[in-house]
Amino acid sequence: MRTAQITRKTSETDIEITLDLDGTGTYDNATGVGFFDHMLDQLARHAMLNLTIRATGDLHIDDHHTVEDTGIALGQALTQALGDKRGITRYGSCLLPMDDALVRCALDLSGRPYLVWNVDMPTQKIGTFDTELVREFFQAFSTHGGITLHVDALHGLNSHHIAEAAFKSVARALRDALEADPRAAGAVPSTKGAL
Secondary structure (H helix, E strand, C coil), rough: CCCCEEEEEEEEEEEEEEEEEECCCCEEECCCCCHHHHHHHHHHHHCCCCCEEEEEEECCCHHHHHHHHHHHHHHHHHHHHCCCCCCCEEEEEEEEEEEEEEEEEEEEEECCCCEEEEECCCCCCCEEECCCHHHHHHHHHHHHHHHHHHEEEEEEECCHHHHHHHHHHHHHHHHHCCCCCCCCCCCCCCCCCCC
C-alpha cells in the first residue's frame, strides 16, 4: 500500500495529512485558506490521489506559514508513501490549458529536489490569497518530496487561471510519474539502483 500519514506541529502550524497514491481522486482538505483548499482539491483530483488535509495555522498573521508548512508535510507524505520507488514511471509532464492560461510542467521523482519556476502572476492577490504563495507551496513540496520540478506559464491573463493551471499541470505530471511501469518489473527506475 502506497499510503502515508504525516503529522507536523510547530509553534506556527498544526498539520495532519493522509495520502493514498493509488486513489480515485477523492479529497477533503481544510486549511482555513479557501483558495488554497481549492488548489489542493485540484491537485488530488487530477493526480488521482486520495488526500485529506487538516491544518490550523497563524492566519491572524497571514497565510504564509500554513501554505508553506502544508507543502512541507505533503512532500514528506509523498516521500513516505513512495518508499524505495520500485516500479514507478518516475517522470511526468503535462501541457495544460485553462482558458487564457497555458502551463507546462515536467517533473522527476528523483530524490533530488530542485524547483524551476517561470510563472508570473498579473496580480498580487487572488481574492485575499497572496499569489506569491503558489511558488512557496511548490518550493516546499518539491524540496520535501524530493522532486525535480519545472513549471512554466506560457500564456495567461488571469491570476486565478494561471495558478489553477499550475496546480493541475503538476497534478497530471505527478499522476504519470507515480504510475507503475508495466515493463519495469518492480525495478528502481535508475541505473544507480536507488533513488
